[in-house]
Amino acid sequence: MGLMNSTPAKILPAKILIVDDQPANLTLLGNVLNAAGYRVFPVSSGIQALKLLERHVPDLMLLDIRMPGMDGFELLGQIQNLPQCAGIPILFISADDALDSKVRAFELGAVDYLNKPFQAREVLARVGTHLRLHSLQKQLEQQILALEQANQTIHELSIRDELTQLHNRRYFNSQALELLKSLEQENAKVAVVMADIDRFKSINDTFSHPIGDVVLQQVAQILASYSQKADHSRENNLLARFGGEEFALLLPHTSLEGAVQLCENIRQGVEQFSWDEIRPELRVTISLGVASNPPYTLSSLLSWADECLYQAKNRGRNRVYAQRVL
Ligand SMILES: [Mg+2]
Structure with missing residues (x-):
């Protein structure tokens, strides 16, 4: 009407x-x-x-x-x-x-x-x-x-990324701020992950952008399934497409070690995914940086996770790098 x-x-x-x-x-x-x-x-x-x-x-x-x-x-x-x-x-x-x-x-x-x-x-x-x-x-x-x-x-359009159907950066930031506030009140652990598809530009260049889009969607799906699988009691895990080929994950009530384990599972999940139906010669890996509290400020957790992601890339990609926020 x-x-x-x-x-x-x-x-x-x-x-x-x-x-x-x-x-x-x-x-x-x-x-x-x-x-x-x-x-x-x-x-x-x-x-x-x-x-x-x-x-x-x-x-x-x-x-x-x-x-x-x-x-x-x-x-x-x-x-x-x-x-x-x-x-x-x-x-x-x-x-x-x-x-x-x-x-x-x-x-x-x-x-x-x-x-x-x-x-x-x-x-x-x-x-x-x-x-x-x-x-x-x-x-x-x-x-x-x-x-x-x-x-x-x-509202739905404003909080979702159209391509991957994950939440978008704006939603992640607003929800993360609230989550961190309540986690700080209960003095709970929290970890933040930044993940990035390795050499994504070369995937796009070699296989074309539509294939690149499929890779983004598939990696998003793997991230979503692992971040849900982690622990069914934790419905508050917050996952978003953060930028081009970059994803952010906030894990409440999770230690640095727990987050590293989850990230390692995700890394393997992406590495072992079979692209045979799309392009048999396609290889996709991701690098992940993990930061954990204290403190509870979103900006410091994100920039530490980003720094760790940089370290993971620097050390050869397809790996998890983690560090507590100092
Ligand atoms: Mg009458």
Whole structure:
């Protein structure tokens, strides 16, 4: 549904349920509404009305009050229990013009109160107004729903990397700051990993960029599966594509040694992955740098992990290098 240029409501005639125990009233009121183009469902008791509402949901209801058996007030209460009738405008039309009855009708949830004998033009004016208000309200609800869905989509797009479907750097940074704050409060261990695909530029140059994209996606998947596998109780592991071929991983409640072990598993997972289905001659490795606390500042953990990554590259790539933050 378009938000700004929503199409006009469907041109089907509005359906109106009228309930009155007097056949003459039903006929008179029904004729007035019919002549104005409405589709009228006339019934002569509350029981019949409830039966009809099981199969048909009208756009508006006009209820008599004084009826044998179930009166209009009771019928209103029953209708309000029907989920399919939620929000449908209900008007009373009654010979009873006592103030108490009118006030009670509104208190129970009716939107209007018409006196009998009625003036046709007045009935049509009020019915038209309530139908318009109701349709505007429905439109508004749909637009709010569409906006909420659009917001949700925008939010998802804003925190994900499109190619790998991992979280992006912005999300990582904002979440990491909060995580570190709470980890510091419980004086918990934390490790931060920077990982980088080795010689990625040459993969792109040798095998073309689409293959490079596949490599990024596959490595991202390996990282994701290992960082989840590490410990199922740790749902807070934070993984993101940090830059071009660079990934960041924050591991709460993890020692330097635990993080090194995990990184070693990831390194092997990438090294041993078979690219036969993509390009049999393709070889992919990654280097990983690991830093662990103290302190709990994101910037120092990240720059230490980055420094360790640099060391891993310097020492020949396809390896894990780790160091505690001093
Ligand atoms: Mg009556």
